[in-house]
Amino acid sequence: MKILVVNAGSSSLKFSVFEGLELTLISNGIVDKIGKPGGRITVKVYKGTKFGKHIEIGNAVDHHHAFIKIVKQLKDQYIRVIQDVSEIIAIGHRVVHGGEYYRDPQRITKELIKQVKKMKSIAPLHNPKNLTCIEICKRMFPKALQVAVFDTSFHQTMPPRAFRYAIPDRFYKKDGIRVYGMHGTSHKYVAEAAAAYLGKPLSETNLITVHLGNGCSMAAIQNGICIDTSMGMSPMPGLIMGTRSGDIDPSIIFYLYRNSRLKIDEIESMLNNESGLQGLTGMNDLRDILSSMEKGDEDATLAMEMYTYRIKKYIGAFMAVIGRTDAIVFTAGVGENSWFVRSRAVEGLEHLGVSLDDDKNKSHEKGILMLQADESKVKILRVPTNEELEIARSTIEVLNKMQ
Numbered sequence: 001m002k003i004l005v006v007n008a009g010s011s012s013l014k015f016s017v018f019e020g021l022e023l024t025l026i027s028n029g030i031v032d033k034i035g036k037p038g039g040r041i042t043v044k045v046y047k048g049t050k051f052g053k054h055i056e057i058g059n060a061v062d063h064h065h066a067f068i069k070i071v072k073q074l075k076d077q078y079i080r081v082i083q084d085v086s087e088i089i090a091i092g093h094r095v096v097h098g099g100e101y102y103r104d105p106q107r108i109t110k111e112l113i114k115q116v117k118k119m120k121s122i123a124p125l126h127n128p129k130n131l132t133c134i135e136i137c138k139r140m141f142p143k144a145l146q147v148a149v150f151d152t153s154f155h156q157t158m159p160p161r162a163f164r165y166a167i168p169d170r171f172y173k174k175d176g177i178r179v180y181g182m183h184g185t186s187h188k189y190v191a192e193a194a195a196a197y198l199g200k201p202l203s204e205t206n207l208i209t210v211h212l213g214n215g216c217s218m219a220a221i222q223n224g225i226c227i228d229t230s231m232g233m234s235p236m237p238g239l240i241m242g243t244r245s246g247d248i249d250p251s252i253i254f255y256l257y258r259n260s261r262l263k264i265d266e267i268e269s270m271l272n273n274e275s276g277l278q279g280l281t282g283m284n285d286l287r288d289i290l291s292s293m294e295k296g297d298e299d300a301t302l303a304m305e306m307y308t309y310r311i312k313k314y315i316g317a318f319m320a321v322i323g324r325t326d327a328i329v330f331t332a333g334v335g336e337n338s339w340f341v342r343s344r345a346v347e348g349l350e351h352l353g354v355s356l357d358d359d360k361n362k363s364h365e366k367g368i369l370m371l372q373a374d375e376s377k378v379k380i381l382r383v384p385t386n387e388e389l390e391i392a393r394s395t396i397e398v399l400n401k402m403q
């Protein structure tokens, strides 16, 4: 039994293949810069003698082309991750926006596709690509069960006081304008892993999960359920991100629209793709920014101050709303790897019972790590996220419900 997990971005496609009920990862890979110069396809195999092999197989002109190349590689007689597409019995798709309709992973039906298409206006950048990949997979894997796992589902437990915007009621009731939150699959995975690590039932655990990748978001989790989050109707608000601004005064958009020659789509693209760390420093990879900062670059220094200050501000706010805080959990590329970001984000929070142990924070040990000082009331954890595994688990759940 093999499960394929598909995570499609606007110009990238990540995939993983899991085997057996224990969901052993046997292959994964990424196609990046789809349809752009400099793109490449990398497939890694974690099975048999080809363990850890990396294969780069050129560019892909579009998502369909990317899938054809991936499947060709997986079937390659040298690699043999699959011998035939029929071995894939289910495919779990990350779907960014499930709106208010979907609190749980769902079997993909015509009705579901109709609903996801309806949400195109509130998720214009992601949902269309997710739908493209679902259509391609239906054609290429006709016998496989297709499952949608929504980034928004985990946040559907938020109460109205957290998810409503204070704008006229009709915009919520008619247009669905509200906070949805994203990265739910990652927040859910690390929350479960953190509670298990702490030896507490998730339903009795209060956590602040801090997902810092290219996109960044936080969740306030009380008794195992999400009660607030830093992103909003879209992934733009909240923390400062690789290329997104995070929170800004909405009147900046009107100002720019009226006073610059930018069209509304260009302003949207500027806030999504040219802002955040990229806008402040001209770089969006945190490693480059940290190394510039070490060389004394003032823009990089300010950007890191702003980036970590914003995280701290949300930690304070979320501690206030969840009450007793069992742990602050850092995850994703930056959260798992940057001791500097973790250290600055919680610096000065000793009065709230949060203190890091510097040596533990700088440890290179793999897996889940506890980073707080002995006197810290709040635990500080580094938990590697695994969105693909969480999607595979959800896919199995849907599969089991159908049997």
Ligand code: ADP
Residues within 6 Å of the ligand: 212, 213, 214, 215, 242, 284, 285, 286, 287, 288, 332, 333, 334, 337, 338
């Ligand atoms: P996404 O899945 O959102 O594309 P990731 O979770 O892979 O992103 O995180 C990417 C970010 O993680 C990049 O900004 C990268 O610089 C940062 N990152 C990765 N490794 C390190 C490291 N060792 N130190 C600091 N930042 C890192």
